[in-house]
Amino acid sequence: MDTILITTLVFTGIGLIVGIGLLVTGKKFHVEKDERESEIRELLPGNNCGACGFAGCDAMAEAIAKGEAPVNGCPVGGSPVAEKIAAVMGTDAEAVERKTAFVRCKGTCEVTRNQGNYVGVKDCRSAALNGIRTTECDYGCLGFGSCVSICPEHAITVKDGVAVVNRMKCVGCGLCVRTCPKGLIELVPESKKVIVQCSNHDMGLTVKKVCSAGCIGCGICAKKCPSEAITVSGNLAHVNYENCVQCGECASACPVKVITG
Numbered sequence: 593m594d595t596i597l598i599t600t601l602v603f604t605g606i607g608l609i610v611g612i613g614l615l616v617t618g619k620k621f622h623v624e625k626d627e628r629e630s631e632i633r634e635l636l637p638g639n640n641c642g643a644c645g646f647a648g649c650d651a652m653a654e655a656i657a658k659g660e661a662p663v664n665g666c667p668v669g670g671s672p673v674a675e676k677i678a679a680v681m682g683t684d685a686e687a688v689e690r691k692t693a694f695v696r697c698k699g700t701c702e703v704t705r706n707q708g709n710y711v712g713v714k715d716c717r718s719a720a721l722n723g724i725r726t727t728e729c730d731y732g733c734l735g736f737g738s739c740v741s742i743c744p745e746h747a748i749t750v751k752d753g754v755a756v757v758n759r760m761k762c763v764g765c766g767l768c769v770r771t772c773p774k775g776l777i778e779l780v781p782e783s784k785k786v787i788v789q790c791s792n793h794d795m796g797l798t799v800k801k802v803c804s805a806g807c808i809g810c811g812i813c814a815k816k817c818p819s820e821a822i823t824v825s826g827n828l829a830h831v832n833y834e835n836c837v838q839c840g841e842c843a844s845a846c847p848v849k850v851i852t853g
Contacts, residue, residue, distance in 0.1 A: 629654055629656075632677050636677075637649070641765035656677060664677075667690075667691060667764050690764060693769060693780075694777065695789075698805040698806070698850055699732040699733060704727040731776075732791075747761035757777075764782075766779055786821075790806050790829075807827075812846065819835045
């Protein structure tokens with residue numbers, strides 16, 4: 593009986609010592625949490641997409657509260673969220689235009705020839721690693737929909753062999769951009785409608801052989817642009833969105849109609 597009592601008292605004493613030790617240690621090393629962090633976290637959209645460069649919205653909120661990230665660092669929330677966070681931080685927020693994804697490929701089944709029926713894992717990344725292409729264009733969309741499966745907003749579908757983004761649904765998280773093995777998807781400012789729907793860097797005659805809707809690098813768009821917003825490099829037209837005034841002259845002049853606008 594005495595043995596049981598002694599054992600019980602010993603373990604109770606050890607428990608008390610450990611408990612007191614934890615309490616003292618907790619108070620000594622306690623770090624006060626900035627209340628603004630919780631407020632900022634509530635304002636962030638909660639996508640946890642990583643488009644801001646942080647692991648998720650929690651990490652982003654902590655960084656903003658510490659002054660290690662800008663108040664307009666969330667590309668998904670855009671200016672409305674940035675302004676609210678700025679109010680919490682007591683600073684001003686620079687305007688941030690919302691961006692949406694766009695697939696730079698117009699190579700549907702109607703304008704480029706199919707290479708055959710692929711039998712295997714329906715994944716663009718796997719197909720690209722194995723050197724598989726679904727059409728004669730080396731630069732075109734594979735159409736297996738890796739971007740479709742990764743999109744948290746269900747804003748992407750595959751139509752006629754090419755991925756298409758519903759820009760109304762897209763939140764600009766950029767997951768599809770990082771997923772596409774061909775690098776066909778880019779984030780474009782929401783207000784910008786002039787976009788080159790091609791990624792083929794081959795010479796014009798080669799492009800025409802594989803896709804009747806591909807950019808031939810003729811440079812007519814660049815010559816017609818009044819704001820010098822379009823240049824041709826690598827046999828492909830590129831738009832400088834900072835200079836583009838959305839006049840649509842390039843789209844009207846393009847002989848193969850590969851420019852939207």
